Amino acid sequence: MTDWADSRTFSNALERAETLEKGNYFENFSDGQTIEHAPGFTLSAHANELWMSQTLNHDPVYWRSDAARAVGYDGCPIHPDYLLASVMGPSVEDLSEKGGYFLGRDNVSLHDPAVMPGTEIRVESTVEAKRESSSRPDYGIVTWETTGFDAETDEPLLSYTRTNMIPRREPMASDGGRESPTDSRAAAEPDDSGLPSEFISPDGPYFEDFCDAHERTTDRDAAVAYRHERGRTMDDVMVATLPLVTLNTAKQHHNDDYMTDSPSGEIVAYGDVTRSVALGHARSDEKTYREIGYGNERFYDFVTVGDTIYGFTRVLGIEDTGDPEAGQVTFEHYAFNQRDEPVYSGTRTALIRRRNQ
Template sequence: MAKTDPGNFFEDFRLGRTLVHATPRTVTSGDVALYTALHGPRFALFSSDAFARGCGLPGAPLDPLLVFHVVFGKSVPDISLNAVANLGYAEGRFLAPVYPGDTLAATSEVIGLKENSNGKTGVVYVRTTGTNQRGEVVLSYVRWVMVRKKDLSAKVEQKLPDLKPALDASDLIVPPGLAFSGYDHALAGSPHVFEDYVVGERIDHVDGMAVEEAEHAMATRLYQNTAKVHFNQFERSKDPSGRRLVYGGVVISTAKALSFNGLQNAGLILGINGGRHVNPYFAGATVFAWSEVLDKADLGSCGALRLRLVATKDRICEDFPVKDHAGAYPTDVILDFDYWAAVPKR
């Protein structure tokens, strides 16, 4: 009897199947420090217990993206160990804050399957749920991933899920107790609030940051993400030199960290409307980013901005490139990420 697990191939998935992912993870202040060292975020709410307490919270919560990556990492051995590529995200909701010392666990339900026309791969849609040690749901999101077939003759029941193009403002959950009435704008780094942002406004985040080979490997291991393409140069790679593909979450966190310059008060992600890793990214290239304000919503205790975060490699964002005249992404665009963030009001 085999003792090792080769991971699931496309034909192993079944609609409605629930996968309980191994290895619950207690997230510590050490993980927070390492996340900061690897990606460089500077948002005050996640950096200072005193600042967070001034906003009505018991202490600094984890950056929502750190929570996302840890929960995502739990799912990889069951969902995407044999992936060709992670394709996108939708309906992501951060439902409760996570603090150092909390333990995260994850399950996923298969909600969609579609075989590709080449008969060698298929797309698997899953809804992943992250819970804490009390069984409370802290995160739920949908992702879809292209997975290899092992048995090319295998037949699989197919269905595409019906997904929201974007979350409604009513879907967003503000952390209990969060109050921006005493928000210290000087310590946060910017005076700009909900009323200062205009739908259609575009913000060049100016700074660039390269991710090195050691950094992306360490980050991916931090999240216990075991996908082969990130660690094994003999697995599929679009890079002729054989370099390992960088985990897309590293690009998201790097771009979000860069967004601090211009969105200093919009660090708290409440929901993920959608996201695509539109081109591969390999270590060494410099990441730049810009954001567009797509929508605004007044949530009462705070405002929410719907933001489109676009990341590029080795290309400054002064002309805000997204798609060319034919509707295709240029090869130097690596991320198109749509999310809601909480911001203080005036």
């Protein structure tokens, strides 16, 4: 049986697997196009106060109910800076995750100055304009109007326009006609690691996409296996704060002095944080309906501050349970670091939404 977590085998798998990309290219946008962003979320007092405290915004109106009432509010409202960030945040995956320069934001309007904690927001953007970049053939320029709404009342809370340079899928002809990069997966040489000769990735995030990909492996030496594009670099909050928030007081995660003479030589990440990052990468490329269970979890190496965690997934099985909302998929997920070394693996079974739901 192939040991996918063997360092050499796993490195070969990464070289051959397709990366499921996040975000949109310039060509994906069209004038007047409206994009409903997901997910919106509920504005919380805790997150609001965390934002204000870390940015030194100490206006008592946003901290004390007596000060808030003195200016006509029923209670301490959400700070406008946090509200603006909360409206922009959900738009990033659809609009600018591919990268490119943030050229500016204009016409920021607070439609409701007293948005209260507990408000659930949804966010929508409309393409106002797109144009070529005369100086950068690899990029185009897109302007959107983005609005955050109260999800319950549909009243606008905040809006603005934003302009970004956005990478093109294909550079303009003026760049001298660059050749497309060679598909390394197609050109990969056979190896003796025992891996399947062919890797297949799903064409979308729905149950039907996983079914189609799985069916394509029938009677072939193939596997549904793919990489996730995002990575997450471990910082002090990830390594030390998150375990303490869960009341995990293990010295390995927050006592540098204790860990100086350990094999790692420094504090290490809580395994469940590493695991959650890997599963988070995977869930971002699927329409998860409900989690069912996990198993066969293994941790292979230390993860420390500064390590970047990526994700790799293969599909082990598909089951149509007859549920009209979703179908069942069993995955094996891997977390790996910036050196392409596996640091975690485990199986996971989840219900994945059907396309028509």
